Amino acid sequence: MSDQLLWFATRGAGIVSLLMFTAVVVLGVLNVSRWQAPSWPRFLTAGFHRNLSLLALVFLGLHIVTAVVDPFTALGPAAALIPFASSYRPLWVGLGVIAVDLIVALVVTSLIRARLGQRAWRAIHWLAYAAWPLAIVHGIGSGSDNLAPWMLALDVLCAALVGVAVMWRLMTVRSGSPEVLQQVVAEVARPARGRTVR
């Protein structure tokens, strides 16, 4: 019975963290697109993006710990840290391990952003677009009810939300956003470059 409990906990925590991380990605896209509404200022988007990612990390931690201690899976801590080291569905679990590594990198660099510097932080943050699909694929491949209709529906929902957000971002150019500034720069100003002569 307690085995079942752990297994429920693993799957439950995994699904919740996936839903939360999906929301985090969507909020991240809204953030960089500078979306806002009269009653929804931008610092709310930024704040939710940050706080929800930390909460999702808690559920992710729960998902990993319950999976590792569960005697039924016989995963052992090594499998949680080293990709493809598990004996249970090594490929799918391994992709999840990679996703976790990426997420940890995202969170840690964000917490030390001021010390790390803007350029390095931004470069690493692009990995979010790698981490999230890996999480989805990990879920599809390794869950025991991965092919249940309701689980697939959830996967489709998450993919749709992120897909729509990214499409919207690519198609919308907002005034004052960095794209517009680049356009203005190209029209209005020629970069002042030259050559040294002896």
Next chain:
Amino acid sequence: MSDRDRLGLQVDRIRCDGAGLCAELLPELISLDDWGYPILAPDAVPGHLRPLARQAVDACPVLALRLVPRPAPVEAS
């Protein structure tokens, strides 16, 4: 507030690209011009607004906003 504790807001004008989160979080000291770029109050940040000012500095997506020492202006005699 002794001279050593006085802090003021400063923005790196080249890094700033008009995201505007600073003005949302600290409207008492930061407003936006017609193009979305911040206009900062020049005086020292009052004590009760310091925590908000630090939040605004953290919130800047490009780390352009800073809190820097701001000694009191010398009165001309």
Next chain:
Amino acid sequence: MSGSAPLARLLAGPPLAAGAESFTAHQARLGPLPAIDGAVLISVLESSGLTGRGGAGFPVGRKWRTVAHAAGDWPVVLVNGAEGEPLSAKDRALMVTRPHLVLDGALLAAEAVGAGQIVLYVGEAHAAARAAIGRAVLERGPRVSRRVRLVAAPDRYVAGEESAAVHFIDTGDARPTAVPPRPFERGIGGRPTLVQNVESLAHVALIARYGDGWYRGAGSSGAPGTALVSTSGRDGRTTVHEIEFGETIGSVAGRLGTMADGIQAVLVGGYFGGWIDGRSAGSMPLEPAGLRQAGASFGCGVLSFLGREACGVQAAAQVMAYMAAESAAQCGPCVFGLRAVADATARLAAGVAQADDLAHLERWTGQIRGRGACRHPDGAVNHLASAMRVFGDEFARHQARRGCTADGREVRAS
């Protein structure tokens, strides 16, 4: 002061039309480079009251003292002959005719601040100036020429700004950088850098020989010495004259044969300066403090005369369009703000003003000032503010779309 022949100090010597004064002629006329101790020279410069001639007017002696005492590796001297201001021709005139005055000043500066290297930063469009000063360096022999580097400054307005100059020499990108630290603290290669205009250095060359008392013997007590000015007017030609500080604009106009009451307004200081209306210009003394109070500035010594038949709004619109296009486009208030200002003034000039254009211009001059990384947007809006003051009636006329002086369709109404 007035009525006598204009005092020539920098421009003394052989006729300017003869081209560059050679090293031998320079030494024959003025003697060798004075072997004056660096610290002594700095004190002399401080008591002379010599101010920088690149536009900011910062006291030269104080700047040298700061660089000399700056912590860090060997300083560098950057001789600023970029002259990006379109109405200014004095720096290149000086380099073409008196290059050895400039080089003397540069060598004295290097000695005083302890610099091993001198960089000559001359506008790439000013080929004659670069050639002349390059030849002058070679005339000095290898001991000098191996310490001197000649760099062509890109033909952009902001390329002459001191942090832009340093940035270009370090990275090839002549856009201003965020300060602090200023170049005198950390400049080329991270070393303290003395950025000094060519004319300032030419004055140093003479002060080192004749002393601070001699320098103060000309000009006025508040603004001692002489200065070069570039004058232009209807005919589009630019000429360079040497004046004593305190000489009136009317007196300079008289030298050009331009009658003071035929002038509608004068632009003093260049695109970075400000307008003064024709009536006050006649008796307005050319000195930094008085000009600042009148809403203009001495700047880089530009005097551009606008005749009665010209339109002040059109002149302002042309300058705004230029300043907007010359923005380094690094800061929002400058790139968006100047563009908005240029568009609005263009509409006013063309007689198609929108209802709130003039009101917007007044609002924007306040909003844009001081909010760029460099002073470029400040220069532009200060120019605009002075234009709106001096040509207030004309701006109102254009806002109401009631014609333009230049078209001769002036409406004679209250």
